[in-house]
Every structure is written in C-alpha cells, then in structure tokens.
Amino acid sequence: MKIVAVCGMGIGTSVLLKMNAEKVLAKLGIDADVEAADMGVARGAAQMAEIVLTSAELAEELGDVPAEVIVIKNFFDLDEITEKLTAALE
Amino acid sequence: MTFNLAEALSSIVTQADAADWRAAIRLAGDGLVAGGAATEAYTDEMIAAVEQHGPYIVIAPGIALAHSRPSPAVLTGGLSWVSLARPVEFGNAANDPVSLVIGLAAVDHDAHLQVMRALAGVLSNSSAMERLHAATTPDDVRVVLGELATAAA
Numbered sequence: 001m002k003i004v005a006v007c008g009m010g011i012g013t014s015v016l017l018k019m020n021a022e023k024v025l026a027k028l029g030i031d032a033d034v035e036a037a038d039m040g041v042a043r044g045a046a047q048m049a050e051i052v053l054t055s056a057e058l059a060e061e062l063g064d065v066p067a068e069v070i071v072i073k074n075f076f077d078l079d080e081i082t083e084k085l086t087a088a089l090e
Numbered sequence: 091m092t093f094n095l096a097e098a099l100s101s102i103v104t105q106a107d108a109a110d111w112r113a114a115i116r117l118a119g120d121g122l123v124a125g126g127a128a129t130e131a132y133t134d135e136m137i138a139a140v141e142q143h144g145p146y147i148v149i150a151p152g153i154a155l156a157h158s159r160p161s162p163a164v165l166t167g168g169l170s171w172v173s174l175a176r177p178v179e180f181g182n183a184a185n186d187p188v189s190l191v192i193g194l195a196a197v198d199h200d201a202h203l204q205v206m207r208a209l210a211g212v213l214s215n216s217s218a219m220e221r222l223h224a225a226t227t228p229d230d231v232r233v234v235l236g237e238l239a240t241a242a243a
Contacts, residue, residue, distance in 0.1 A: 008143035011196045012157040015203070016149065019210045038159070039143070056184065057144035073184040075149040076214040 010038030100125020118193030121170025
C-alpha cells in the first residue's frame with residue numbers, strides 16, 4: 001500500500017505527518033510505504049498512491065486525484081489519524 | 091528519543107508580542123537569523139509560503155510550524171521557538187488561535203529528520219505541551235525539553 005503525506009514544502013508538516021502515520025500503521029499492523037511530498041511532487045505521486053494524508057487547505061489545492069484524500073486536523077493526534085486511516089482502509 | 095530538542099533550537103523566546111500571524115512568523119524568523127540558521131530573506135519566504143498555500147502550517151491546536159523550502163536563504167538550518175503572550179489568528183478553522191510558533195529552516199530534505207523526530211515526540215506529548223505552553227522563560231522551556239530527552243533515553 002502506498003500513502004503520500006502532502007504539505008506545501010515537503011520538509012515540515014508532511015514529514016511530521018509521515019512519522020505519525022507510520023507509528024499508527026505499525027500499531028495497526030499494516031504494511032505501507034509512506035512518502036512525504038510537496039504539492040508539486042504530490043500531484044504526480046498521488047496518481048500512484050492509494051491514500052493521501054494532508055490538511056484541509058492543501059486538500060483543496062491538490063484538487064482531484066484518484067487516491068482517497070484524508071484530511072487531518074491535528075497532525076499530532078494519533079487517535080484522529082488512527083480513526084481516519086482505519087475508516088479509509090475498511 | 092535521546093535527542094534533546096533544546097540543543098537544536100537557535101533561539102527560544104517566551105511571552106512574545108505579535109499583532110498578527112505575519113508578525114508571529116517574523117519573530118520565528120528573527121530567531122533563526124539570530125542563531126545563524128537562516129538569513130532574513132528566509133523569513134519572507136516563510137510568510138510567502140502561507141500566502142501561497144494558506145494557513146496549513148497550523149498543524150495542531152495552537153501550534154504553527156513556520157517554514158519554507160530549502161533555499162540559498164538557509165545557512166546552517168535550525169529551529170526557533172516563539173511562544174506568544176496573546177494567541178493570534180492564522181485563519182485556520184480547526185486549530186486557531188496560535189500560541190506557539192516554531193520556525194524551521196532545513197538545508198535539504200534529509201538533514202533535519204532527527205530534529206523532526208524529536209519535535210514530533212515533544213508536540214505529541216500532551217502533558218509536556220501543557221507545561222511548555224505554561225513556560226514563561228526560555229529556561230523553563232529548556233528544562234522541560236531536557237527532561238523529555240532524559241526520560242526518553
């Protein structure tokens with residue numbers, strides 16, 4: 001499974017989101033490759049990914065992609081990430 | 091996580107006054123400049139990033155991670171810490187108002203990962219964050235961050 005964490009610059013928020021998503025996936029026992037990407041890279045990477053994790057502002061900017069886009073409000077709330085990833089994977 | 095985030099901070103400012111989100115980011119930029127992490131041009135780039143992409147840098151309730159991309163304005167890279175006396179609105183519906191701005195400058199996409207891991211550990215620790223929000227001096231912030239690094243070691 002391929003997951004892309006998207007932010008505007010690819011060095012800050014997406015990296016934090018990737019780290020927390022990996023923690024959650026490990027706990028759920030899901031084998032997934034999580035990539036952090038900036039908006040430019042993400043438009044390409046999102047074509048190949050099954051899930052995109054990002055914030056509300058950037059989800060709008062990303063536009064339509066084949067991947068399921070999950071909007072995370074609090075990047076440090078592992079419960080929120082767990083709940084939304086679990087729902088998406090069902 | 092044995093890494094002490096305090097050691098990665100170019101500067102720590104507490105109880106700062108900012109009139110709006112631009113001023114708050116500017117304070118975080120000043121901290122990066124003071125520590126030699128980046129030039130003043132990087133501060134403008136951090137503000138431009140929000141103008142371009144919106145207030146998505148408010149990544150958790152009350153916390154903004156001000157940053158732009160690696161550029162010639164980044165010197166050594168680093169982090170700055172600015173806690174605000176009065177929270178300001180960034181325009182982020184989910185997580186406003188912001189009372190802590192962390193400035194981040196990175197020389198490339200990989201060099202700062204250890205710092206980011208430490209930062210993620212701190213920001214996701216709610217009891218530590220309560221103490222950090224309550225910290226009124228830079229030394230208070232350093233003490234809490236130091237304890238976290240020791241506790242995790």
